[in-house]
Amino acid sequence: MKDTSSTRMLLTGNHAVAWGARLSRPNFMACYPITPQTPILEKLMDFQMKGELDAEILTPESEHSAMAACVSASMAGVRVFTATSCQGLLLMHEKLHYAAGLRAPIVMFNVNRTVAAPWGFWPDQTDSVSQRDTGWIQLYSESGQESLDTVIQAFKIAERVSTPVLISHDAFYISHALEPVEVPAQATVDQYLPPYEPELFLDTERGESVGNVVSPEMFCQHRKDMGQAMQLAIAATQESDAEWERLVGRGYGVIETYRCDDAELVIVTMGSMCGTVRHAVDEMRASGRPVGLLKVRLFRPLPSAALRDALAGVPDVLVLDRNFSPGTGGVLHQELKSTLFGMPEAPRVHGYLAGVGGVNMSPGKIEELADRVCQAEPSIQSVWAG
Amino acid sequence: MRGDSIDCFVVLLTRFVTGTMLEIIIQGRGGQGAQTAGNLLAKSFFKEGKQVQSFASYGGARRGTPVTSMIRVDDKPVRLRCEIERADAILCFDQSLLEAGLLQRATRDTLIMVNAAGSPEEPSSLGGYRVFHIDAFSISRQYELGRIVNSVLLGAFCCLLGEPAVDVMSATIFESAPVKPDENVAACRAGFELAARQFARSESTREAGVK
Missing domain, CATH: 3.40.50.970 (Thiamin diphosphate (ThDP)-binding fold, Pyr/PP domains)
Structure with missing residues (x-):
């Protein structure tokens, strides 16, 4: 209401x-x-x-x-x-x-x-x-x-x-x-x-x-x-x-899935970048690419059950981290890998350091990353997006 | 006056038809009021019932260094949280700032308006871009506003954009001006008139060229 x-x-x-x-x-x-x-x-x-x-x-x-x-x-x-x-x-x-x-x-x-x-x-x-x-x-x-x-x-x-x-x-x-x-x-x-x-x-x-x-x-x-x-x-x-x-009439959940039905790639991120990803998801959906957004609103405690449930059956996940932990990479990437541990047919998790230090992340850049990960094997380490 | 300008600019006319988002960049130097201008423009669009988002480079900005203010206007809530890469319109407070970096964000259809003293009567075509020159200083001095040019520029910009309505812009300026509200409103309206005259002249020149 x-x-x-x-x-x-x-x-x-x-x-x-x-x-x-x-x-x-x-x-x-x-x-x-x-x-x-x-x-x-x-x-x-x-x-x-x-x-x-x-x-x-x-x-x-x-x-x-x-x-x-x-x-x-x-x-x-x-x-x-x-x-x-x-x-x-x-x-x-x-x-x-x-x-x-x-x-x-x-x-x-x-x-x-x-x-x-x-x-x-x-x-x-x-x-x-x-x-x-x-x-x-x-x-x-x-x-x-x-x-x-x-x-x-x-x-x-x-x-x-x-x-x-x-x-x-x-x-x-x-x-x-x-x-x-x-x-x-x-x-x-x-x-x-x-x-x-x-x-x-x-x-x-x-x-x-x-x-x-x-x-x-x-x-x-x-x-x-x-x-x-x-x-x-x-x-x-x-x-x-x-x-x-x-x-x-306004609710946000602990996580939010946006256009994740039948998604072959789900982009996971936190904070303001979620808005830009929504835009990118709409553009990609419009051109026939089945992509969705998973917004992590509650980061501590990490809602593991909700995350595992939301990502079950999704082939690829792209994590965008606007943070950097030297020696590990993106913190959300690390958290998500650990939370999906032992899950049967777990998604392939691709981690990108995107927008670290305030670097601008446009919908175009996000679409490029989405295209890139669908053709690549994920690496354990997070990868610099730019 | 709004009726005269509303059907003027091709890009913006397209926007009215397609209902797409309007993206505006205001470029100035710290202290000139570019950020204030961005917020006043956003307030005016907000008053007209539009969804807006206005933000500016901050913190590191010092008096005299370039400051960029970005405004998005839409009928739907604005979700994007990134810089404007392609602007529908650019308002530049200082001719020296109209350089390659800024023009990279323009297309041939972008409305570009620049504050320039002793400006030419007609828009120039800077490297293929159609640029309107507005001599805001002469008007602001006339209203004893010294070097504060944002009221003049906002009036002129409203005219060339076709929105927001100059009455709404004037009301916003009146409420927000820390001093001389009446002078600022008069300067805004004078800026609007100047831009309208310049636009009319440029259209008649273009028509003559076509004939």
């Missing part, structure tokens, strides 16, 4: 994120500005100054301190949002593990940007995919609209499984692109997302603490619990998305 109470606005992807955060009614936010994330922080401060956002906003001296403050606030039992990008996310790395270990349901937005050195401002997902082992749920967005919707959904997911959520969208193509966005009414979001009222939280009146010294067995049990929460996060994401779709 269509949400008739929403307002259509012309927003940049980053301002769409700020709207998503505002509508989720966070109580606390600690944030450090960094290109290309800064417009998110600016817009939220603007909302706060106008009295449209009732949240305490702290701007500490670094991203490490920002995340430390977010973890502490979350432990005190309030809803917490923050945003960052590339170097900032990496500076938080130690605290990312800490937040996940303390089961703090923080929602953080990251704008994917090239990691220094050398210096750049371009879209590249190495910053966030390299945080895959920190215990954060990770979602990737394809548009400003999806970013807004995902921020709201993320609080529901995070608070349900007591695990922090990191959402990413690409610099430039989404963060700074102005496009029409449906902004839902506050009442719609309030109906979807009730106030955060955790059972457990720190309270000076009670004198409890968290994160104390534990034995190896207790530590191991704690990690098993985190793993279990991650597995529950797949269903939590699916259900939160479905519920949102029932309210506003």
